Amino acid sequence: MSQQIRTAAFIGLGVMGYPMAGHLARAGIEVRVYNRTAAMAEAWVAEYGGSHHPTPGEATQGADLVLVCVGNDDDVREVVTGPEGVMSGISETAVLIDHTTASADLARELALACRAHGCEFIDAPVSGGQQGATNGTLTIMCGGEEAAFQRMQPVLAHYGRAVTLMGETGAGQMTKMVNQICIAGVVQGLAEGLHFAERAGLDRERVVEVISQGAAGSWQMANRHRTMIAGEYEHGFAVNWMRKDLDICLKEARKLSARLPVTALVDQFYGDVQAMGGGRWDTSSLLKRLEQDD
Incomplete structure (x- = not known):
């Protein structure tokens, strides 16, 4: 039960981790935080209370639960198994x-490290972006042991609208890969549709109003079409991070002999966006790529 978790350590206070840790503090859990940039940890403590610490290992001491939300596999290894890491x-x-959205191989590696130490591990990548983290409405895909998941599920529900055990260790990361594969194709389709509508002289807002009520409707269409039409991309999930995620997907696909032709193509398109200087733009900036010669 969630009330059994009295103290949690949260490692990584980026655009996702900062509000996620905040939800735990609001729920009455004592939160000990670490962030590579100490000023961010200081700001978090000023807003939510708790305490900040100079290393992940020190933040972890005395915690019933340790949560990590950083950038990539190497970042996770550094804060977990590094000399002053969580372990x-x-x-x-x-x-x-x-x-962290990371590889399934890393999840299995961490599970082995935890088992050797005597503690338990759950890989739990999230979907829903900064808005979902702020509003506490994330989708959380978990891999690990049933008993550990059942104990932690009420805690994760403080910032997760849907918290689901997908299978054994690594299954959470595998599910997140499916999520990113599906998003890539949908965003490219929306970009092409809006580009076509503009070239055809149609009122794009009106087009979306009509087609979003049918089979073409999607989260991306509902939440991104206005900013795409306005050419606004300084928000949301960055292209650089999407390419990191798609690289994980494509590498795993090669291991599984799974064919992802659309995903591979859209990954290349995101490479074009990066070449345009849009590495930090929202993933919906695929439309900007189509319009660059207009």
């Missing part, structure tokens, strides 16, 4: 949850 301070009775 240097975690209790044998604690649970380590990794919210």
Whole structure:
């Protein structure tokens, strides 16, 4: 039950981790935080209380639960198994949850490290973006042991609208790969549709109003079409991070002999956006690529 978790350590206070950790503090959990940029940790403590610490290991000491939300596989390894990482301070009775979108191989690696230490591990990547983290409406895809998941699910529900155990270790990361594969094709289709509508002289807002009521409707259409039409991309999930995620998907696909032709193509298109200087633009900037010669 969630009330059994009295103290949590949160490692990584980026655009996702900052509000996620905040939801735990609001729920009455004592939160100990670490962030590579100390000023961000200081700001978080000023807003939510709790305490900030100079290393992940120190933040982890005394915590019933340790949550990690950083950038990529190497970042996770640094904060978890590095010299002053989580494993240097975690209790044998604690649970380590990794919210980073990372490889399934890393999840299995961390599970083995936790097992050797005596603690438990859950890979739990999230979907829903900064808005979902702020509003506490994330989708959380988990991999790990049933008992550990059941114990942690009420805690994750503080910022997750849907918290689901997908299978054994790595299944959460595999499910997140499916999520990113599906998004890539949908965003490209929306970009092409809006580009075509503009060239055809149609009122794009009106087009979306009509087609969103039918089979073409999607989260991307509902939440991104206006900013795409306005050419506004300084928000949302960055192209650089999407390419990192798609690289994970494509590497895993090669291991599985799975064919992802659309995903591979859209990954190349995002490479074009990066070449345009749009690495930090929202993923919906695929439309900008189509319009660059207009």
